[in-house]
Every structure is written in structure tokens, then in C-alpha cells.
Amino acid sequence: MGKVKSKRHILSKWKKTCALIPNARIRRFIPDTEKMTRASLKQMLSQFQMVYIKPDVGTYGHGVMRVEMEADRSQLVYRYQSGLEIKRFATYDEMYDSIKEKTKNRLYLVQMGIHLARYRKRRFDIRVMVQQSPSKKWETTAMIGKVGDPKKVVTNIHNGGTPTAVEAVLSAYLPKDKQQELIAYLKRLGTLTAKQLHSKYRGIKEIGLDVALDKNMNPWLLEVNTRPDPYVFNKLKNKSMYRKVYRYAKAYGRV
Ligand SMILES: Nc1ncnc2c1ncn2[C@@H]1O[C@H](COP(=O)(O)OP(=O)(O)O)[C@@H](O)[C@H]1O
Ligand SMILES: [Mg+2]
Structure with missing residues (x-):
């Protein structure tokens, strides 16, 4: 409390x-949300394949990104979109490093993506x-x-x-x-x-x-x-x- x-x-x-x-009648409508870390983003991505990351404090969609993981001929590939820019990566860690360059030290949240x-x-x-x-x-x-x-x-x-x-x-x-x-x-x-x-x-x-x-x-x-x-x-x-x-x-x- x-x-x-x-x-x-x-x-x-x-x-x-x-x-x-805490209110179960509201909780059921909230997509899983965590504070973003290298580990939590990786975990949420493997669970949901598509997630959104967003600054804890922000408006107008600024800094909001869509992050996806996809199997391409039995190989996992990663990508994210920020603004108009789409970036692709062969490994999760490369992608996370690139995301961190944009988010710097700001607190970000990671949320299950809704189609x-x-x-x-x-x-x-x-x-x-x-x-x-x-x-x-x-x-x-x-x-x-x-x-x-x-x-x-x-x-x-x-x-x-x-x-x-x-x-x-x-x-x-x-x-x-x-x-x-x-x-x-x-x-x-x-x-x-x-x-x-x-x-x-x-x-x-x-x-x-x-x-x-x-x-x-x-x-x-x-x-x-x-x-x-x-x-x-x-x-x-x-x-x-x-x-x-x-x-x-x-x-x-x-x-
Ligand atoms: N989990 C999500 N799944 C799908 N789209 C999302 C998700 N989170 C945010 N978005 C998209 O990004 C927009 C901005 O995100 P939001 O959380 O509302 O932050 P802001 O405070 O910048 O408006 C939303 O209106 C929606 O279009
Ligand atoms: Mg909004």
C-alpha cells in the first residue's frame, strides 16, 4: 500500500x-510491463516476439520504439523501429547496444506489443x-x-x-x-x-x-x-x- x-x-x-x-478488474487489460534492462527486454521478446519500449516519462510518442524478433530460415533475427528508422541485427546484444545508444541512461519500460x-x-x-x-x-x-x-x-x-x-x-x-x-x-x-x-x-x-x-x-x-x-x-x-x-x-x- x-x-x-x-x-x-x-x-x-x-x-x-x-x-x-492492484485492481484486478483493471489489471487484466494492462499488457505485461517491466522496467527495461538487457535481460528483461530479451525475456519479453522471446515471450511475445513483438514488444514496445517507451520512456518512463514522455509524451507524443517521442522515443517509443517497436522491437521484434523473428525466425528467418531457423536463424533468429532482430529489428526495431524508432521514428521512421528501421534497424536490423543478427544478434540480440548488438540490437540492445544500439537501443541503449538512443535511450542513454533514461528509464525505459518494455511492454507486450499489441497488434x-x-x-x-x-x-x-x-x-x-x-x-x-x-x-x-x-x-x-x-x-x-x-x-x-x-x-x-x-x-x-x-x-x-x-x-x-x-x-x-x-x-x-x-x-x-x-x-x-x-x-x-x-x-x-x-x-x-x-x-x-x-x-x-x-x-x-x-x-x-x-x-x-x-x-x-x-x-x-x-x-x-x-x-x-x-x-x-x-x-x-x-x-x-x-x-x-x-x-x-x-x-x-x-x-
Ligand atoms: N504495447 C503496445 N502495443 C502496441 N502499440 C503500442 C504499445 N505501446 C504504445 N504503443 C503505440 O505507441 C503510442 C505511444 O505510446 P504511449 O504509451 O501512449 O506513450 P506516449 O506517452 O508517448 O503517448 C500508442 O498510442 C500506440 O500507438
Ligand atoms: Mg499516449
Whole structure:
């Protein structure tokens, strides 16, 4: 049991993960996550073949890399992508040395990779916005699809991603009624996550969940932001979500 804190923003992804893990109803959605070391990356890679590594403190997908291991004619080969750059290696240790040149001494996390569902061939994930209402209740106020740049391994809007209506990104996978079911489910995951994080960090007023959907439409919680961008919701034609996000953000003094 960690101490209860009054901070409004928590930057460390590791700390936020540790605050969520004790809740079994949330833990089941969190892909295996470890602090990155030469040994932990190797172990996770042999377990999952594809993993993501990310700075413990970072935003906009900066420094996030996709790392893969593949058998090529009974020989293992390794590669990673960082930004637009893809590098290949014959041995794990060569790859790790190259990764370390980029990550330097910053703490990195390694996470089981999710094969994201696609919209028009591009990977997407979902931003779920959860806010404290003016009457101090947790409410999921908005949701948006983030469709990644085809040349990148991240979907962030500030990294080439395109904000897209959730119904549009789900349409190729689910009929209308099932879309609404999934949306309702993600809304509950949002408020559940907010309450859990708020129980450890009492200053939190808003969170933004990055939820991946795999090809079977199973949700995975990739990260939780405590300073989510309210303006992405202004990119949609329908302004009703944005108006609510803005009104709530104004009530707790964010905008
Ligand atoms: N485990 C993962 N599996 C698949 N894609 C991931 C994974 N982790 C991150 N990503 C991709 O990278 C993006 C950025 O990662 P994220 O953890 O949200 O860090 P940031 O704080 O930089 O946004 C995600 O929105 C997603 O597109
Ligand atoms: Mg993110």
C-alpha cells in the first residue's frame, strides 16, 4: 500500500501502472510491463516476439520504439523501429547496444506489443477522456480514434496521427449495436481507471486512456495520461463531445 498523494499530474508511466495493477478488474487489460534492462527486454521478446519500449516519462510518442524478433530460415533475427528508422541485427546484444545508444541512461519500460486493429490499413488506438464533472463525479466525456501515420509505429496525433470518429474506426470490425456495446464498455473502463488512480493520487481531475484494440476487438490499456489534450476533440465534425470536455475542464480550471 503506497501513500496517498495530492498531485494533479503524474508523469511516470511506471508509477501509474503500479497504482492500477492492484485492481484486478483493471489489471487484466494492462499488457505485461517491466522496467527495461538487457535481460528483461530479451525475456519479453522471446515471450511475445513483438514488444514496445517507451520512456518512463514522455509524451507524443517521442522515443517509443517497436522491437521484434523473428525466425528467418531457423536463424533468429532482430529489428526495431524508432521514428521512421528501421534497424536490423543478427544478434540480440548488438540490437540492445544500439537501443541503449538512443535511450542513454533514461528509464525505459518494455511492454507486450499489441497488434493494433487497422482503419484503411493504418493502425489505430482509442483515446478515452475521463473527467471529474462539476458535481465531482467521474464521467467518461469523450472518445476518439487516433489513426497512425502508415510509416510510424505510434498513433499519437502529435506524431502524424489523424483524429477520427470512433464509430468510423470500428465500422469495419463491428456492426452498429456491437460498436455501442464496446463504447459503453470503454466508458466503464474509463471511470473505473479514474477512480482507481484517484484513490492513490487525490489531485487528479482528468485522465486520458490510450486503449489499443487487437484484431479481435479486445481492449488493452497502453497508458494513462494525467494531462490529456482536450483540443483533439475539437477536430471532429460533431462538436458535442468537445463542448462537454471544455465545460468540465473549465469547471476544474484546466482551460
Ligand atoms: N504495447 C503496445 N502495443 C502496441 N502499440 C503500442 C504499445 N505501446 C504504445 N504503443 C503505440 O505507441 C503510442 C505511444 O505510446 P504511449 O504509451 O501512449 O506513450 P506516449 O506517452 O508517448 O503517448 C500508442 O498510442 C500506440 O500507438
Ligand atoms: Mg499516449
